[in-house]
Amino acid sequence: MPFADIIIIGSGIAALSAAKQLAKQKNVMIITKSKVEDSNSMLAQGGIAAVIDKDDVWREHYRDTVVAGCYHNDQKAVKKLVKDGTCSVKKLIHEGMLFDRNEQGEFHLGQEGAHNRRRILHAGGDATGKELVQFMFKQLQEQVNIIENEMAIDLIIHDGKCIGLKTINNNDHVKKYYANHVILATGGCGSLYKVSSNNETVVGDGFSMAYRAGAELADLEFMQFHPTMLYTQGGSKGLVSEAVRGEGAFLVNNHGVKIMENVHVQKDLAPRDIVARAIHHERSLGNDVFLNISMISNFKQRFPTITALCEDAGIDITAGLIPVAPGAHFIMGGVKTNLHSETSIPGLYAVGEVACTGVHGANRLASNSLLEGIVFGENLANYILSKKSVTSIQSSTKTEYAHQKIDIELPTRFEIQEMMTSFVGIERDRKGLLYVKNWFEKYLHLGWLSTSLKEGTKEQIKTINMLSNGWLIATSALLRTESRGGHYRTDYPLSKTHWQNKQVVRQKDKELISLVEPLLGVK
Numbered sequence: 001m002p003f004a005d006i007i008i009i010g011s012g013i014a015a016l017s018a019a020k021q022l023a024k025q026k027n028v029m030i031i032t033k034s035k036v037e038d039s040n041s042m043l044a045q046g047g048i049a050a051v052i053d054k055d056d057v058w059r060e061h062y063r064d065t066v067v068a069g070c071y072h073n074d075q076k077a078v079k080k081l082v083k084d085g086t087c088s089v090k091k092l093i094h095e096g097m098l099f100d101r102n103e104q105g106e107f108h109l110g111q112e113g114a115h116n117r118r119r120i121l122h123a124g125g126d127a128t129g130k131e132l133v134q135f136m137f138k139q140l141q142e143q144v145n146i147i148e149n150e151m152a153i154d155l156i157i158h159d160g161k162c163i164g165l166k167t168i169n170n171n172d173h174v175k176k177y178y179a180n181h182v183i184l185a186t187g188g189c190g191s192l193y194k195v196s197s198n199n200e201t202v203v204g205d206g207f208s209m210a211y212r213a214g215a216e217l218a219d220l221e222f223m224q225f226h227p228t229m230l231y232t233q234g235g236s237k238g239l240v241s242e243a244v245r246g247e248g249a250f251l252v253n254n255h256g257v258k259i260m261e262n263v264h265v266q267k268d269l270a271p272r273d274i275v276a277r278a279i280h281h282e283r284s285l286g287n288d289v290f291l292n293i294s295m296i297s298n299f300k301q302r303f304p305t306i307t308a309l310c311e312d313a314g315i316d317i318t319a320g321l322i323p324v325a326p327g328a329h330f331i332m333g334g335v336k337t338n339l340h341s342e343t344s345i346p347g348l349y350a351v352g353e354v355a356c357t358g359v360h361g362a363n364r365l366a367s368n369s370l371l372e373g374i375v376f377g378e379n380l381a382n383y384i385l386s387k388k389s390v391t392s393i394q395s396s397t398k399t400e401y402a403h404q405k406i407d408i409e410l411p412t413r414f415e416i417q418e419m420m421t422s423f424v425g426i427e428r429d430r431k432g433l434l435y436v437k438n439w440f441e442k443y444l445h446l447g448w449l450s451t452s453l454k455e456g457t458k459e460q461i462k463t464i465n466m467l468s469n470g471w472l473i474a475t476s477a478l479l480r481t482e483s484r485g486g487h488y489r490t491d492y493p494l495s496k497t498h499w500q501n502k503q504v505v506r507q508k509d510k511e512l513i514s515l516v517e518p519l520l521g522v523k
Contacts, residue, residue: 069361362485
């Protein structure tokens with residue numbers, strides 16, 4: 001097998017967006033730990049936020065993104081997202097991507113949390129991610145070599161540069177791949193938690209690999225919990241899109257009380273971190289929480305995916321109430337990158353949820369994730385294509401050996417999820433974070449955090465990555481002694497050190513606030 005010019009680890013929207021552009025001129029390989037369709041992009045119900053409407057402007061999308069992100073965003077990254085996003089979406093439409101339209105042939109634009117106007121494009125009702133992924137796969141056709149069921153376990157670093165990666169297959173055989181450019185597009189880590197909207201394979205492998213290789217990571221404490229996971233006594237049954245609340249649905253407890261009425265000026269369309277904490281508080285009081293959908297007359301047609309989830313869970317939607325609870329959804333932090341998606345290691349790039357561009361700040365604005373994958377994936381491809389070609393130091397794929405099983409007892413996946421949910425969840429404090437950090441360290445050998453993995457079966461390496469990522473997130477959460485966005489410390493509550501208190505925000509936050517406040521009508 002010839003070497004690849006570019007190897008992309010992952011098969012979600014960011015990976016496909018980059019591959020689509022790169023494959024026009026380069027030899028591209030996609031490697032994924034499971035099947036190509038096993039990505040969070042395939043599960044994305046909401047849609048793509050983009051300035052398409054003639055009355056909308058990029059500055060408003062910028063404002064909404066920064067306000068939702070609690071002023072922790074990178075200004076240049078946000079501007080790139082909202083300005084280039086319009087061009088990228090229009091390009092997709094020109095290429096034949098079909099977004100939902102109304103009877104007049106106009107785009108059916110939805111509204112979601114923290115957006116101040118309708119700007120969300122959908123496809124297939126509530127199956128936007130699936131429609132987009134399938135559309136891009138058709139465009140790729142036979143242009144890309146796709147390898148399934150091989151899990152990337154470590155990056156190969158030579159003279160400070162990333163030149164390839166090691167994988168392990170279902171038979172625990174290890175292979176080495178070499179390339180001129182390696183792109184991490186492995187997604188987030190939501191399945192570290194008991195209740196999550198993520199595909200079960202998504203536990204943060206990209207974070208672990210990058211950290212072991214010496215790459216810089218940032219903002220891992222900012223974990224977004226989606227407010228409305230379909231939740232029954234049997235556990236989580238899937239995501240109930242924020243678009244449902246955008247069509248008028250509202251949250252009530254089992255006494256019929258509207259729980260968001262006096263919590264935020266945007267009520268049920270408040271930023272996700274605020275809504276998730278409100279639901280968490282209700283449930284801590286012993287109340288159940290429901291999404292009242294009785295006002296949506298065409299619910300089955302508008303939300304076919306959610307309807308199917310409810311039917312499979314035995315929920316009668318004609319009763320107008322869907323039981324919900326928060327679940328881990330999206331991490332704003334990740335492998336730190338610049339605007340070209342370059343990491344701190346030459347030859348290694350990161351794009352999509354695994355990357356931390358600073359575009360989302362402390363809390364992602366609804367429906368900006370698919371947009372991020374498309375915009376930054378395409379931008380990365382163009383950047384790589386603009387660089388001079390180099391010759392790889394290797395020209396083949398080599399089967400190395402079968403990994404030996406680690407001869408110590410590791411915790412189960414469920415035990416790790418229990419620890420993360422209990423101590424690094426919607427609310428955290430120093431005592432709990434220290435406890436869980438020490439718990440992780442009982443199992444983590446120093447080498448598992450600082451050097452490549454020399455042994456372990458595929459299943460054991462999955463567990464080691466989960467332990468490593470749990471430790472990274474808990475450690476990051478300990479270091480940030482404030483409450484902001486997806487990171488809420490009960491020992492540093494909002495009333496004392498909240499980012500909106502201009503006496504305590506850092507200088508870079510003040511600069512961003514000064515830029516955004518004129519857009520809010522604040523002098």
